[in-house]
Amino acid sequence: MRDLELTALAEEMWAITRDLFKFLQCRDRDAMTACGLSVAQCYSLEAIGTQGQLTLNELADSLYITPSTASRTIEELVRKELVERRQDPDDRRAVSLTLTAQGQALFEALRQHLIERQLGILEQIDPGSRRDVLMALQKLSQAVKDPACCAVPLVWKPPPTGDKVQTSEGMSVPPQRSSRRVRKHTPTT
Numbered sequence: 456m457r458d459l460e461l462t463a464l465a466e467e468m469w470a471i472t473r474d475l476f477k478f479l480q481c482r483d484r485d486a487m488t489a490c491g492l493s494v495a496q497c498y499s500l501e502a503i504g505t506q507g508q509l510t511l512n513e514l515a516d517s518l519y520i521t522p523s524t525a526s527r528t529i530e531e532l533v534r535k536e537l538v539e540r541r542q543d544p545d546d547r548r549a550v551s552l553t554l555t556a557q558g559q560a561l562f563e564a565l566r567q568h569l570i571e572r573q574l575g576i577l578e579q580i581d582p583g584s585r586r587d588v589l590m591a592l593q594k595l596s597q598a599v600k601d602p603a604c605c606a607v608p609l610v611w612k613p614p615p616t617g618d619k620v621q622t623s624e625g626m627s628v629p630p631q632r633s634s635r636r637v638r639k640h641t642p643t644t
Contacts, residue, residue, distance in 0.1 A: 482572075483569065486568055486569065487565065492532075495518075496531055499525070500558060500561065500565070502514055503554055504554055504563075508551045509552050510549055511552065514529070529552060537561060538552055538555065539554075541553060
């Protein structure tokens with residue numbers, strides 16, 4: 456059995472990170488989509504801008520998405536003239552992705568905007584604690600990326616169909632049925 460104190464800390468960490476990530480995602484999404492791009496397109500633009508150039512597979516790996524999803528996202532950025540594909544002179548099968556001048560300008564504007572937001576956050580933290588906060592975030596980021604930390608299988612058994620479901624208040628109720636109604640076809644004469 457795990458240490459009760461560690462379990463309590465894990466629950467507290469879950470609540471804090473859930474609220475933090477939800478807030479940051481919504482706040483940053485609003486800033487990103489204001490320039491007419493989806494969040495996925497902004498993340499792709501940022502990844503390419505940060506690295507200078509990436510292959511499609513490198514982009515997919517850095518964003519934790521499939522190459523086919525990355526390809527669809529890049530197709531839109533190419534269409535919007537923010538990203539260009541260049542064939543690798545050494546490997547004709549490989550294509551590198553780079554930002555166009557317009558893409559680079561947008562990347563810099565987004566980057567500066569998001570850094571300004573981080574400055575506002577850091578100003579709310581005691582100057583003597585800022586470095587500690589950043590080190591803790593770095594450690595959290597490294598721990599989350601460790602495959603061993605997330606190797607916990609979900610244990611859940613849905614109730615059998617037709618059985619009563621136990622509510623949080625302890626009452627047994629029939630399972631909810633789909634609210635979709637099937638329209639019967641009435642033949643016309």
